[in-house]
Amino acid sequence: MDEIAVLGVGMHPWGKWGRNFVDYGVKAARDALQDAELDWNEVQFVSGANTVRCGYPGYVSGSTFAHALGFTGAQVASSYSACASGTTALATARAQILSGSCEVALVVGADTTPKGFLAPNQGERWDDPDWLRFKLMGVTNPTYFALYARRRMELYGATARDFAKVKVKNSQAGVNNPNARYRKAFTLEEIEASPVVASPLRLLEICATSDGGAAVVVSSVDYARRHGIANPVKIAGISTVLPRYPEQIIEMPYLATDSAAGTGWPDGGFRDTIPKRAYAESGLGPEDLDMAEVYDLSSAFELDWYEHLGLCKPGDAEKLLNDGETSLGGRVPVNASGGLGAFGEAVPAQALSQICELTWQLRGQSGPRQVQGARAGLCINYGLFGHGSCVILQR
Amino acid sequence: MAEKPKVPVIEGWFTLEPQPSLIGLRCGGCGSYFFPKTQASCINPTCGGGEFEEVELSRTGRIWSYTQNCYSPPAPYVSPDPFVPYTVAAVELEREKMVVLGQVSPDVDVEALEVGTEVELTIGTLYEDEQSEYLMWNWRPVAA
Numbered sequence: 001m002d003e004i005a006v007l008g009v010g011m012h013p014w015g016k017w018g019r020n021f022v023d024y025g026v027k028a029a030r031d032a033l034q035d036a037e038l039d040w041n042e043v044q045f046v047s048g049a050n051t052v053r054c055g056y057p058g059y060v061s062g063s064t065f066a067h068a069l070g071f072t073g074a075q076v077a078s079s080y081s082a083c084a085s086g087t088t089a090l091a092t093a094r095a096q097i098l099s100g101s102c103e104v105a106l107v108v109g110a111d112t113t114p115k116g117f118l119a120p121n122q123g124e125r126w127d128d129p130d131w132l133r134f135k136l137m138g139v140t141n142p143t144y145f146a147l148y149a150r151r152r153m154e155l156y157g158a159t160a161r162d163f164a165k166v167k168v169k170n171s172q173a174g175v176n177n178p179n180a181r182y183r184k185a186f187t188l189e190e191i192e193a194s195p196v197v198a199s200p201l202r203l204l205e206i207c208a209t210s211d212g213g214a215a216v217v218v219s220s221v222d223y224a225r226r227h228g229i230a231n232p233v234k235i236a237g238i239s240t241v242l243p244r245y246p247e248q249i250i251e252m253p254y255l256a257t258d259s260a261a262g263t264g265w266p267d268g269g270f271r272d273t274i275p276k277r278a279y280a281e282s283g284l285g286p287e288d289l290d291m292a293e294v295y296d297l298s299s300a301f302e303l304d305w306y307e308h309l310g311l312c313k314p315g316d317a318e319k320l321l322n323d324g325e326t327s328l329g330g331r332v333p334v335n336a337s338g339g340l341g342a343f344g345e346a347v348p349a350q351a352l353s354q355i356c357e358l359t360w361q362l363r364g365q366s367g368p369r370q371v372q373g374a375r376a377g378l379c380i381n382y383g384l385f386g387h388g389s390c391v392i393l394q395r
Numbered sequence: 396m397a398e399k400p401k402v403p404v405i406e407g408w409f410t411l412e413p414q415p416s417l418i419g420l421r422c423g424g425c426g427s428y429f430f431p432k433t434q435a436s437c438i439n440p441t442c443g444g445g446e447f448e449e450v451e452l453s454r455t456g457r458i459w460s461y462t463q464n465c466y467s468p469p470a471p472y473v474s475p476d477p478f479v480p481y482t483v484a485a486v487e488l489e490r491e492k493m494v495v496l497g498q499v500s501p502d503v504d505v506e507a508l509e510v511g512t513e514v515e516l517t518i519g520t521l522y523e524d525e526q527s528e529y530l531m532w533n534w535r536p537v538a539a
Contacts, residue, residue: 135472137521147483151460199505256431260427260493262425
């Protein structure tokens with residue numbers, strides 16, 4: 001797959017600001033354009049990552065952000081794939097660029113979130129599994145995270161202390177990130193004294209919901225060179241894959257898995273297959289990565305991702321963590337941004353924020369949280385109802 | 396005062412008698428099971444298709460994982476006041492090769508559960524209002 005260039009990135013800090021999501025997106029977009037040294041009038045395609053929590057403007061986010069920046073007659077698209085929306089919007093922009101339909105595009109995502117558990121849509125929705133899981137058995141998002149955490153303890157002997165150590169690591173990284181919502185280094189004692197939300201996970205180990213915005217300006221590599229950037233950060237691979245039947249891990253928002261009675265158990269699950277597409281497109285493998293930003297919806301979940309990415313064998317994630325290999329200064333730092341633990345999740349902006357972080361890191365602009373000599377990085381998450389999301393960047 | 400009627404919280408997903416069981420579908424073409432029975436046709440992409448038959452799923456399975464929820468979830472869940480923590484189990488059914496979620500019977504101590512514990516399907520009250528008591532399936536350790 002041909003590469004595209006990252007010309008500029010920008011973010012609105014994560015927090016609970018309570019303003020219109022458009023404000024965050026516009027701030028991030030203006031910062032990304034400034035970083036790219038590009039005039040808004042030069043953008044040929046606007047790709048929005050939607051939010052479903054902010055009314056109609058959120059469903060047409062590409063147009064909404066473009067309107068707030070001033071309509072220029074550029075092309076537009078808006079994408080929704082839950083927590084994968086940012087990557088889907090990026091993949092849409094890449095397709096436009098590589099097809100020759102445009103040369104330079106702006107990708108934007110932003111969200112304003114309510115306090116507390118993410119809730120389903122209102123009304124009586126007996127056909128909607130996302131509504132039914134709350135109605136029939138009170139299965140919140142942390143319920144699923146906790147099921148995975150308990151399973152990990154059973155399969156691999158992970159301990160609650162291991163989970164707390166992930167949070168310690170990420171909170172220390174977040175202190176040095178001006179865009180992070182929680183800039184406090186938590187101790188093991190503080191984490192283990194926080195209330196249990198869904199056993200074995202505690203409040204400080206579960207991702208919060210946040211307001212925030214992120215934007216990326218991308219172009220053809222040729223356009224970047226003409227624009228005066230000889231050695232841009234490049235997007236080397238993107239994965240937006242679906243699961244394959246039968247999926248054997250219970251995933252949000254379902255109440256049951258597929259059945260393997262007719263097929264036998266498949267070789268690996270959805271999360272194992274997500275990075276493979278991005279690895280294949282980029283020609284890189286896990287051994288080539290200098291860093292990764294992964295989807296730590298819970299502290300325990302980060303450990304699962306080490307294995308899904310191939311950073312270690314199944315069951316070895318705790319060793320990787322405890323040996324310091326995924327800490328800043330280690331072999332392959334994970335969540336040097338602070339991760340979701342330090343950010344909370346702003347759904348359509350989250351994947352784009354990971355790309356902002358990797359871009360700054362690969363340019364060597366990350367200050368005290370810089371991964372020394374980083375040349376290649378991967379970010380991964382996935383969205384409700386089976387949306388894979390993984391991007392590999394290199395310089 | 397007459398006793399309130401007891402009704403399933405959702406129609407057509409599970410039976411109450413003679414023994415409670417979940418109602419699923421089985422594809423005659425490939426043998427895959429489906430629960431809930433929301434599919435109109437087989438979703439195994441390698442299956443050429445076949446007749447669907449309605450089947451009762453296995454009434455027992457083993458705990459794949461479990462958790463106790465300690466905070467009241469948002470609507471439409473109806474929480475008692477004051478809120479009482481509840482346990483959710485993911486249970487693996489051997490014949491169907493699938494995992495089905497359910498609350499664990501409220502009188503079961505979460506400390507008594509382990510991954511691998513054998514459980515059976517029972518019926519419990521999810522909540523009640525002025526008209527009715529609403530029934531839902533629960534998982535409960537098989538009596539030793």
